[in-house]
Amino acid sequence: MLKRIILALAMAGGPLSAAELIGDADKGEIVFRKCSGCHEVGVSARNRIGPELNRIFGRRAAAEKDGFFYSKGLARMGADGLDWEFKTLDAYLENPKALVTGTRMNFSGLKDPQDRADVLAYLRQFSDMPQNIPESSPTARAREVELPPEVLALVGDPEYGEYLANECQTCHQVDGSNDGIPAIIGWPAEDFVIAMHAYKQKIRPHPVMQMMAGRLTEEEIAALAAYFNGLE
Amino acid sequence: MTLNRRAFIGTGIATAAALNAPMVMGQAKPRVVVIGGGAGGATAARYIAKDSKGAVEVTLVEANPIYTTCFFSNLYIGGFREFESLQHGYDKMAATGVTVINDLATGVDRAAKTVTLAGGAVLPYDRLVLSPGIDFRDGSVPGWSVDAHAEIMPHAYKAGPQTQLLKAQIEAMPQGGTFAMIAPPNPYRCPPGPYERISMVAWLLSQKNPTAKILIVDPKEKFSKQGLFEDGWSRHYPGMVERVGPDFGGDKVEVRPDTMEVVIDGSAQKVDVCNVIPGQMAGKIAQIAGVTDEKGWAPVLPDSMKSKMDENVFVLGDSSAQGDMPKSGFSANSQAKVAAMAIRGELTGSKVFPAKYSNTCWSLLAADDGVKVGASYEPTPEKIASTSSFISQNGEDAGLRKQTYEESIGWYEGITADIFG
Incomplete structure (x- = not known):
């Protein structure tokens, strides 16, 4: 199973990526109704509860202020180098709080990949270069943080997690303080697992976390998720 | 006495009562003495006490009642921090079960397994942790x-x-x-x-x-x-x-x-x-204990930080010669956790997991212009070896540099809480 997934990823990332359409923009307009309570897009769109979404493709996270006040979490990810393109927007829309710790976007996420593809196809029309060659940057479908079900189903050993967590606690405080370094206690285990795999696959940008996550096995990530989930 | 400690702990009250000898009961609890209350020693003492939940008697010997961290002391020189913000007491250690003695360790008798203090006290140990930092080469x-x-x-x-x-x-x-x-x-x-x-x-x-x-x-x-x-x-x-x-x-x-x-x-x-800033060597007590080599540092086993010269002694942090890790507070803290786990394993039979080490060093160039370098490490038969690393790049934008600085402040709060409780 794992081999198959790696192979699939390798093919998706290769130069001969399938010319796969990213979604149906018309259906995406309907999906966007879930977003439009906070976000505007199109002519005369303004920042409201959330920022306006014209030219979102290719935009650095939290970069276009124009009076908009981003959360510290999103600003941190922007400073780390998070750019909004298909794969990062897709990961964000799937579970906003898992990709960007501390985001104020109060939305539980679009779980259906087709909904995400459709809404992104819709939003792509309002970016500066709505490329219609599907494989061209920045809107090409690329790798996603798509974890095989058996990875998400791993039940971590909290005792091992407690030992591994020692290393995290050099920076992340167990009392949940989050000045300069985010709090990681009490996260739903699945969000934790997805976040760590996103670092491991270098979709999340922070170099220390990429290094720390990079050497953790799937079992070790599950163990950490189990341990930190138990802390309040 | 041939009674195995692990068995003794395991069999609990009944055995203890049957022996009915306070001396034996006192000795039954394995003893760890830690010399040096900095990033290595205080972390090791706290983690052994915390994770053994009272099964190990932990004594921390540190000459200064208030510890001043070397890390971030440059920021005090630059005017970015108050001196007091670098200072930490040991008052939270007792709550974890660590006995803190503010005295200078002056002697180690490895045959008798005792430590002598300047005040005259003699502390017996089953395992000794040396984390005395550096001394200068005259x-x-x-x-x-x-x-x-x-x-x-x-x-x-x-x-x-x-x-x-x-x-x-x-x-x-x-x-x-x-x-x-x-x-x-x-x-x-x-x-x-x-x-x-x-x-x-x-x-x-x-x-x-x-x-x-x-x-x-x-x-x-x-x-x-x-x-x-x-x-x-x-x-x-x-x-x-x-x-x-x-x-x-x-x-x-x-x-x-x-x-x-x-x-x-x-x-x-x-x-x-x-x-x-003169040339350096392992802290004096490591020299006195005779666990240093001809270069003045204490060689240790890469998977546990155990001295290569004595199976009952562990050396942490700046004093140790371990391989690729830099001498830093972060490294010492990381090594202390591996050693604490190894020591608990030996004394109480608790599970010992594979050693993992890491280090990150942040430096401030000017206001809001922070950079960092870091690596992760794993033991090989020869040494602690670097497995992957990263470093800040020239030309990074000001936002990232400011964030790196803010991250370093968060790290200082995190690691000092981890060291001192």
Whole structure:
């Protein structure tokens, strides 16, 4: 199973990526109704509860202020180098709080990949270069943080997690303080697992976390998720 | 007595009551003595006590009742932190079950497994953890010795009054005066430390004494984060910092504290402040205990930080010779957790997981301009070896540099809570 997934990823990332359409923009307009309570897009769109979404493709996270006040979490990810393109927007829309710790976007996420593809196809029309060659940057479908079900189903050993967590606690405080370094206690285990795999696959940008996550096995990530989930 | 400790603990009250001998009961609890209450020692003491949940008796011996961290002490020199913010007491250690003794360890009898303190007390141990930091090699900078000259030419490389003295001297420099640093040879505590200090001295001078000069006399060809520091100095302090490396006599230096002169390859120059960071070796108690090698450092096994010379002794942090990890507070803290797990495993039979180590060093170049370097490590049969690493890049935008600095402040809060409770 794992081999198959790696192979699939390798093919998706290769130069001969399938010319796969990213979604149906018309259906995406309907999906966007879930977003439009906070976000505007199109002519005369303004920042409201959330920022306006014209030219979102290719935009650095939290970069276009124009009076908009981003959360510290999103600003941190922007400073780390998070750019909004298909794969990062897709990961964000799937579970906003898992990709960007501390985001104020109060939305539980679009779980259906087709909904995400459709809404992104819709939003792509309002970016500066709505490329219609599907494989061209920045809107090409690329790798996603798509974890095989058996990875998400791993039940971590909290005792091992407690030992591994020692290393995290050099920076992340167990009392949940989050000045300069985010709090990681009490996260739903699945969000934790997805976040760590996103670092491991270098979709999340922070170099220390990429290094720390990079050497953790799937079992070790599950163990950490189990341990930190138990802390309040 | 052949009773196995693990079995004894395991069988609990009934056995203890049957033996009915207070002496035996006292000895039944395995004893760990930790010497040195810094990033290595305090972390090890706290983790052994916390994770053994009272099954191990842990005593921490530290001469100073208040510990001043060397990490971030450069930021105090630059004016970015109050001195008090570097200071930490041991009052939270007792709650974890650690007995803290504020005394100086003066002797180790490895055959009898005892530690002698300056106050006369003798502490028996089953496992001994040595984390005494560094000591200075007298004679490494001709003309300078720590006892005779540290008040005139401070080292400020063990944080405390020396750090305050150095800052006061810099603030009292005449306009347009010269600050000199004699940089240390490898290996030494905190590889980017001298160069972060240069950045902070330059920051302070650029605010109060902008025509002052900084001279680094360096025996090393290269140094940690060199590209990042040199880029930072040229952007923030153009023309202020000059470095004399070994190709221009940086390795042939002597100092004359009486006349405040630095002599480079025979040519004398008068300076206003001279920060001498001498060559280093393992803290004195490691030398006394006889666990150091001919180079003055204590070789350890890469998977546990256990001394190669004594199976009952562990050496952490700056004093240890372990392989690729830099001598830093982060490294010592990381090593302490591995050693704590190994020691608990030996004394109580708790599970021992594979060792993982890591380190990150943040440095501040100027206000809101932070950089970092880091790596992860794993034991190989020969040494602790680096498995992957990263470093900040020149040309990063100001937002990222500011965030890196803010992250370092978060790290300081995190690691000091991890060390001291």
